[in-house]
Amino acid sequence: MRYVSTRGEVPPLSFTEAVATGLAPDGGLYIPEKLPYLAPFFPQWEKLSYTELAQAFFRVFANDIDAEVLNGHIADAYSRFDHPQIAPLHRLDEQTQVLELFHGPTLAFKDFALQLLGNLYALQIERTEEPINILGATSGDTGAAAIHGLLNKPGVRSFILYPEGGVSALQERQMTCTGADNVHPIAIRGSFDDAQRIIKQIFGDLEFRRTYRLSAVNSINLARILAQCVYYLYAWFRLTDAERRDLEFVVPTGNFGNVLAGWLMHRMGMPVKRFRIATNQNDILHRLFSTGEYRQEPVLKSVAPSMDIQIASNFERFLYYHEKGESRRVRELVEAFQTKGAVAFEQFDADIFTSSSADDATIAQLIREVDSRYGYLMDPHTACGFAGWDKPCHRVVLSTAHPAKFPDTIEAAVGRKPRSESLDSLMDKEIRKVVLEADTETIRNYIQANAETSN
Numbered sequence: 001m002r003y004v005s006t007r008g009e010v011p012p013l014s015f016t017e018a019v020a021t022g023l024a025p026d027g028g029l030y031i032p033e034k035l036p037y038l039a040p041f042f043p044q045w046e047k048l049s050y051t052e053l054a055q056a057f058f059r060v061f062a063n064d065i066d067a068e069v070l071n072g073h074i075a076d077a078y079s080r081f082d083h084p085q086i087a088p089l090h091r092l093d094e095q096t097q098v099l100e101l102f103h104g105p106t107l108a109f110k111d112f113a114l115q116l117l118g119n120l121y122a123l124q125i126e127r128t129e130e131p132i133n134i135l136g137a138t139s140g141d142t143g144a145a146a147i148h149g150l151l152n153k154p155g156v157r158s159f160i161l162y163p164e165g166g167v168s169a170l171q172e173r174q175m176t177c178t179g180a181d182n183v184h185p186i187a188i189r190g191s192f193d194d195a196q197r198i199i200k201q202i203f204g205d206l207e208f209r210r211t212y213r214l215s216a217v218n219s220i221n222l223a224r225i226l227a228q229c230v231y232y233l234y235a236w237f238r239l240t241d242a243e244r245r246d247l248e249f250v251v252p253t254g255n256f257g258n259v260l261a262g263w264l265m266h267r268m269g270m271p272v273k274r275f276r277i278a279t280n281q282n283d284i285l286h287r288l289f290s291t292g293e294y295r296q297e298p299v300l301k302s303v304a305p306s307m308d309i310q311i312a313s314n315f316e317r318f319l320y321y322h323e324k325g326e327s328r329r330v331r332e333l334v335e336a337f338q339t340k341g342a343v344a345f346e347q348f349d350a351d352i353f354t355s356s357s358a359d360d361a362t363i364a365q366l367i368r369e370v371d372s373r374y375g376y377l378m379d380p381h382t383a384c385g386f387a388g389w390d391k392p393c394h395r396v397v398l399s400t401a402h403p404a405k406f407p408d409t410i411e412a413a414v415g416r417k418p419r420s421e422s423l424d425s426l427m428d429k430e431i432r433k434v435v436l437e438a439d440t441e442t443i444r445n446y447i448q449a450n451a452e453t454s455n
């Protein structure tokens, strides 16, 4: 299988190369040259455990890695989850189930991708005997998950930018209290979008990028999207025929990464009626899917900070399919958006997507309502998925974080704090981070001074 850039100006790569590269040199994102049709495998795959399913799935996409080696890395990645099913479904009632994606080491769904990606980087370093420096921007959970996926791996250093004061205290502790020497959390005086802009600019400097063997870990990495496809299929296998016929996946999303994975799985043969894009008050995706206009607005801080995003990086992958694989159109649209901050589509085809948004008050209300009806505490991101949930259909709401990651919001809503032992144990550890200006040159200098190099 080969992977092409959405902007079509660079040659196709193998899986391993595309993963190591991250952002394509033409600024685009890697996608499979041709999406495989996987439905014929389903009868064999249906009974597999989560890990076995991930192994079977990746054998299709990562066919330039020895199958035994790949299986070992996948088994290792999911061995650090604390639930035997890895991604269990929790039933609330006849209609609604919650797919719990928070049983990994940092208690958020990003562990699914980043535990595996960390192992893929290690594999790459073994092969090439060259170090890798990982550069990422985070609004909270990505950074923690990335750092934990790469913790103490030889030859890897991680530089993770996040908005100072823009992530929860616990998220910050997950990033800064690891005690590991290969971790560089950088708090910038700016927003998440500033962090992403800086990362893009640094990656745009091809010389610098080559010299320091920089790779991206944010949701633009191909491996992340593919790793996320697996839990959709795993959940789908566990539904009844009646549920499958009338199925809505509800996906809290900001960067379009999580929901894109589900939609790709659908394109590869998993029948689904609808995907609902559930945003917080930063509703650029909701506005796009309800009006056909993609317009950037200022980022507003919300109680669901991992979705405080106004530029959905992964949207470009959807755009590629929306424009029927015409890279030239993708480039035009991306450029128009970059210069004007808005694109109005003449005919926007929402495909099987619907959308909703929830402001902070609604999130609190929904947390309370679900708690009092079912005794089930959910985190504020997951709560966005419950906006408009009274409409009848079978739905699976993806729960993207453990409620204990956001204790203050939960306490304000229901009057008690959710607990998690692994988070409690962070509170007496030492914080190690640097605070820098939101300025590309400053960040570049810092990386230069601290990067892992071959000699």
Ligand SMILES: *Cc1c(COP(=O)(O)O)cnc(C)c1O
Pocket: 108, 109, 110, 140, 141, 142, 219, 252, 253, 254, 255, 256, 257, 258, 259, 306, 307, 381, 382, 400, 401
């Ligand atoms: C990252 C994150 C999201 C949004 O994921 P996307 O990649 O933007 O789809 C939602 N909830 C939590 C808890 C997250 O960490």
